[in-house]
Amino acid sequence: MSQLQHKVETTFATIPKKESLWLDAWKRLRRRKLAMLGGGIVLFFIILAVLAPVLTPYPYDGAELSQRFIKPMEEGHWLGTDDLGRDLFTRIVYGAQISLRVGFLAVVGSIIVGTYLGLVAGYYGKWIDMIISRVFDIMLAFPSILLAIAIVTILGRSLTNALIAIAIINVPTYGRLVRSKVLSLKEEEFIMAAKAIGMKNWRIIYHHLLPNSMTPIIVQGTLGIATAIIETAALGFLGLGAVPPTPEWGTMLADSKDYIQLAPWTVIFPGLSIMLVVLGFNLLGDGLRDALDPKMKQ
Amino acid sequence: MFAYTVRRLIMLIPVLIGMSILVFSIIHLIPGDPAKTLLGEKASPEVLEKMREDLGLNDPLLVQYKNYMVNLLQGDLGTSIKTKRSISEEIKPYLAATVELTFFAMLFAVIVGVNAGIIAAWKQNSWFDYIAMLIALIGVSMPVFWLGLMEQYIFAQKLQWLPSIGRDSILNPINSITNFYIIDTVIQGDFDGLKQILKHLILPSIALGTIPMAIIARMTRSSMLEVMKADYIRTARAKGVAQFFLVYKHALKNAFIPVLTVVGLQTGLLLGGAVLTETIFAWPGVGKYLYDAISVRDYPVIQSGILMIATIFVIINLIVDLLYSAIDPRIRYQ
Numbered sequence: 001m002s003q004l005q006h007k008v009e010t011t012f013a014t015i016p017k018k019e020s021l022w023l024d025a026w027k028r029l030r031r032r033k034l035a036m037l038g039g040g041i042v043l044f045f046i047i048l049a050v051l052a053p054v055l056t057p058y059p060y061d062g063a064e065l066s067q068r069f070i071k072p073m074e075e076g077h078w079l080g081t082d083d084l085g086r087d088l089f090t091r092i093v094y095g096a097q098i099s100l101r102v103g104f105l106a107v108v109g110s111i112i113v114g115t116y117l118g119l120v121a122g123y124y125g126k127w128i129d130m131i132i133s134r135v136f137d138i139m140l141a142f143p144s145i146l147l148a149i150a151i152v153t154i155l156g157r158s159l160t161n162a163l164i165a166i167a168i169i170n171v172p173t174y175g176r177l178v179r180s181k182v183l184s185l186k187e188e189e190f191i192m193a194a195k196a197i198g199m200k201n202w203r204i205i206y207h208h209l210l211p212n213s214m215t216p217i218i219v220q221g222t223l224g225i226a227t228a229i230i231e232t233a234a235l236g237f238l239g240l241g242a243v244p245p246t247p248e249w250g251t252m253l254a255d256s257k258d259y260i261q262l263a264p265w266t267v268i269f270p271g272l273s274i275m276l277v278v279l280g281f282n283l284l285g286d287g288l289r290d291a292l293d294p295k296m297k298q
Numbered sequence: 299m300f301a302y303t304v305r306r307l308i309m310l311i312p313v314l315i316g317m318s319i320l321v322f323s324i325i326h327l328i329p330g331d332p333a334k335t336l337l338g339e340k341a342s343p344e345v346l347e348k349m350r351e352d353l354g355l356n357d358p359l360l361v362q363y364k365n366y367m368v369n370l371l372q373g374d375l376g377t378s379i380k381t382k383r384s385i386s387e388e389i390k391p392y393l394a395a396t397v398e399l400t401f402f403a404m405l406f407a408v409i410v411g412v413n414a415g416i417i418a419a420w421k422q423n424s425w426f427d428y429i430a431m432l433i434a435l436i437g438v439s440m441p442v443f444w445l446g447l448m449e450q451y452i453f454a455q456k457l458q459w460l461p462s463i464g465r466d467s468i469l470n471p472i473n474s475i476t477n478f479y480i481i482d483t484v485i486q487g488d489f490d491g492l493k494q495i496l497k498h499l500i501l502p503s504i505a506l507g508t509i510p511m512a513i514i515a516r517m518t519r520s521s522m523l524e525v526m527k528a529d530y531i532r533t534a535r536a537k538g539v540a541q542f543f544l545v546y547k548h549a550l551k552n553a554f555i556p557v558l559t560v561v562g563l564q565t566g567l568l569l570g571g572a573v574l575t576e577t578i579f580a581w582p583g584v585g586k587y588l589y590d591a592i593s594v595r596d597y598p599v600i601q602s603g604i605l606m607i608a609t610i611f612v613i614i615n616l617i618v619d620l621l622y623s624a625i626d627p628r629i630r631y632q
Contacts, residue, residue, distance in 0.1 A: 008588075015394055026454060063628075122600065132312075134303070134312055134316065135316070137315030138312075138317055139314055139534055141316075141317055141610065142311050142604070142613055143566065143567060143569045143570030143608070144570060144608075145573060145574070146569075146570055146573065146607055149573070149600075149604070150320070150321070150324055150600075150604050153324060153328070156326045183411075226439065233443075234442075234443060234515055234574055235440055237443045237574065237577075238574070240592065250443075253443065253447065257447055259505075260447060260450070260455070261455050263452070264451055267444075267447050267451070271447065271448070274444060275436070275439050275444065276439075279436065279439035282435070282438060282439050
């Protein structure tokens with residue numbers, strides 16, 4: 001008996017310890033310098049957003065007309081002031097809160113609805129799939145910003161409505177992704193086995209199909225936050241997003257664009273912030289794709 | 299190919315119907331009375347009633363949709379509340395301006411993007427490769443409206459090299475025949491006018507074309523790298539084909555298929571970007587037309603503008619699909 005036990009133990013000892021998918025992915029991600037740079041940029045803006053009240057003594061909506069258009073690094077204003085004498089750095093860090101929150105929530109909303117629809121369409125097939133897929137086709141037949149404009153026109157101008165619009169327009173992206181993943185998973189043996197032992201449909205969907213579809217969703221979601229942030233800013237820029245004095249970056253650009261010659265910094269910094277955050281999420285998303293699923297790499 | 303084309307056209311019908319329902323719904327989904335929304339709170343009950351009658355709002359929804367579709371199929375897009383003119387007539391010059399801008403933006407994106415991608419792949423891991431891919435990375439993340447503002451600031455206001463807004467010079471307006479200013483100036487032999495038009499096109503085209511340019515460059519590079527490893531390239535190299543022809547003649551042919559898909563997809567997406575670019579550069583296109591309508595809540599124009607852009611988008615996607623299957627016949631049999 002003890003001989004057998006010893007044999008089993010030595011056999012198992014020679015098998016290399018298997019690392020979890022996430023640990024393995026993290027190790028691969030860490031090796032990618034650009035992805036880490038992207039992660040660093042995102043982390044930097046998260047810290048700015050969280051520490052906003054500590055980082056600046058000024059209120060983001062406190063107009064002070066005597067302080068209009070102060071140049072960057074003058075009179076205690078790191079990034080200068082805008083046309084109403086508001087501290088630009090303050091507005092940008094509070095703007096980071098808005099952009100990150102809206103980007104994240106919009107993507108989470110799209111993922112929840114899109115994943116659900118994708119799972120149902122892919123698993124049940126037939127007419128349910130046909131209806132859901134056609135709705136996706138119709139939504140994708142519009143350039144996304146245009147559909148967002150249409151939705152905000154219906155709902156009315158506000159940051160919340162912009163968030164809802166952005167969440168809605170991105171639903172088909174996740175829906176299609178999950179649907180195609182489910183279609184391929186459905187043919188796998190473990191799903192057939194689950195069906196054969198009489199497992200209920202909802203259990204197969206939530207315990208087997210959903211966890212196995214998560215990788216592409218996470219990758220697409222990270223890249224999706226970048227898109228959502230740009231879309232929020234675009235709606236704000238068109239006057240369909242946040243209402244002033246909310247320091248949303250796109251709205252700030254729209255408010256400052258007439259003063260570009262007089263005070264270029266009021267346009268440069270909000271735009272630069274959008275670009276950097278978006279770049280951060282894009283780099284991180286690209287890195288995650290390579291780390292989590294090397295096969296997905298083009 | 300014919301059967302595939304017919305199949306794709308049939309598949310388009312439910313999409314177009316769905317699109318029309320969605321656009322039709324805009325005016326009906328706005329909370330409250332559409333007539334009141336259009337005329338304002340202070341309108342008298344008689345005027346409101348007349349407006350409801352004119353808009354057909356007293357009819358059942360299905361009848362309203364039927365009338366809307368009948369009008370649409372006859373090319374009637376309704377009447378603008380602001381200008382009181384027929385939208386179908388009014389939209390023509392705007393449409394031409396958008397097509398002209400989109401064409402030049404894509405021309406810029408393809409010429410620069412494809413060549414940058416090819417050279418980056420050819421000279422893989424060189425400084426050109428690194429810089430080109432860095433620019434491409436930044437380009438993908440660039441908000442088009444900010445890039446436009448920065449271009450205006452640097453090239454129009456600081457350096458004063460190029461005009462910052464509009465489609466032609468206010469002092470020397472183009473005598474338009476076709477609404478396509480490039481064609482107009484060429485027909486009339488007005489080469490000073492042509493120079494002006496091209497100058498006006500540069501900044502907005504670059505702003506609009508930067509994101510697709512970056513995406514095309516990245517796609518071309520990865521596609522070229524893949525193809526350059528193929529056996530037939532090695533054979534060509536062994537035969538002594540010069541590197542330039544190897545890259546541009548042999549490799550590009552196969553590498554171009556995925557690039558073409560991206561080009562098509564991006565052309566469609568440009569239309570969305572056009573709304574923002576046209577707003578910044580006061581470019582009198584459909585995007586600007588739509589933006590102006592949004593600010594005065596001219597709902598019939600908003601409806602038509604969205605429908606117009608979405609229809610062009612669908613048509614472009616169809617053309618790309620057909621083109622793609624013509625180049626790569628395997629697609630048709632899937």
